[in-house]
Amino acid sequence: MKIRTRYAPSPTGRMHVGNLRTALYAYLIAKHEDGDYILRIEDTDQEREMAGAVDIIYNTLKETGLLWDEGPDIGGGFGPYVQSVRQAQGLYMEYAKKLIEKGEAYYCFCDEERLNSLKKTVNGEEIMVYDKHCLYLSKEEVEANLAAGKPFVIRQNNPKEGTTTFHDELYGDISVDNSELDDMVLIKSDGFPTYNFANVVDDHLMGITHVVRGCEYLSSTPKYNRLYEAFGWDIPKYIHCPTITNEEHKKLSKRSGHSSFQDLVDLGYLPEAILNYVALLGWSPASDREIFTLKELCEEFDYSRIAKSPAVFDMAKLAWMNGEYFKAMDPEKFCELALPYLKETIHKELDFKKIAEMVRTRIEKFPDIKDHVDFFECVPEYDSDLYVSKKQKTTKESSLAVLKDVLPMLKETECFTNDALFELLKSYAEKNEKKVGFVMWPIRTALSGKLMTPAGATEILEVLGRDESVLRIEKAIEKLS
């Protein structure tokens, strides 16, 4: 049978990296077996719904390459793919009523006040278990309430005795006492289904074979199974993915600053790198390879290798991986992506292609560029102690002498390119029986005013050009004199 998985987000805002990973795994499970990947929008909570959130979902999925085979925008044989639209067709109510007929669900007219009275506080947490009050309403009472237009919800009727067992592909068999299963709401008083209900109905109607979702649903899965059984439907395979946490082992939140895909992109990370990193949070391939394209992940992905324990989101490793993507990236492509960042700090016309290439293997994320190239714009204030290098055996005096020697040479030399300049300065060093570094150090310092630069002295000379270089060296001579 063809595998069909779905990604079913709620349009409530940003796309959390945990959600992104769930979307990825669902995609990979389907695509590894050449199956279908479906996008379904679960907008059953009108209060939490946020304008533009659906676009965020589309854009994130497109940017990361997780393209769906069926979905709201492209249709498919199992539509509509938006739950509010399905709701408007009366679909969920129809199925809920079937359950009522079977005695697996019932109308509940309890108001908020009564429900609140059922709540109790344990360890600072409010918990509530419904007491089945309305299950015992007579048929006449129910009819009367309905006729009177009294607001109602429909609840699942779960047994109080026995146990329910379900199977998860990762966690194995999990059994729960039925006394733990509360009578959850299936249809809300506004007529919309809850996630718990809509999810089961739609997964079945859409022929989903593998339900991929976060571990937080583990404890409500027995209730979903009871729903499948009540309808007489086949139960899909469950794959519950472990949580992603921050350094404090707490759920990722907005405050972590790296909770959503878009946050990460804004921080200067590449979509491919983010996806690659996230794939490895909770899953590992049989080999010890770490860098994968999405296509390679599809081939390699084996869901039985998904981990069971939560994983900490490690920015440092993401940064490393992002750097690896830069190193492997085509220089042209990198330059194109880096250009906005370069132009943000360098306002004059220089060879941006060369500068981008200087920086490509040295940065981990785009904003790192600034600190590397700011000296091209102008030489920062610096201490003349920078000219003193133990390793290069330079002093302020030796630096001054070298700069004075070299200035006329630079003014006169014909070819102002990296290679030619390097030869010129190298032979000067040899003539004076000094190491190359002894000569390069003061020049690089004079040109940049920095302890470290993304390139050597001659490369900087070339990019800066003769006029600007001469100017900077003259200034340095002045400073040292």
Next chain:
RNA sequence: GGCGCGAUGGUCAAGCGGUUAAGACACCACCCUUUCACGGUGGUAACACGAGUUCGAGUCUCGUUCGCGUCACCA
């Protein structure tokens, strides 16, 4: 609090009864070098605890501890 799940270096993790307990990030050292990186080499660092099963346990069982999840007309 009930229930469920989890537990290998600081982090991601391999391991699926017998290994000198992989690999990666981070960190440190050295090499390379026109600075810093890159690259290369090496190093520090882990099976939460206690019983049991077994000739033999990181691997299986039970308990303890810790962590997480869940107990909504949110998903």
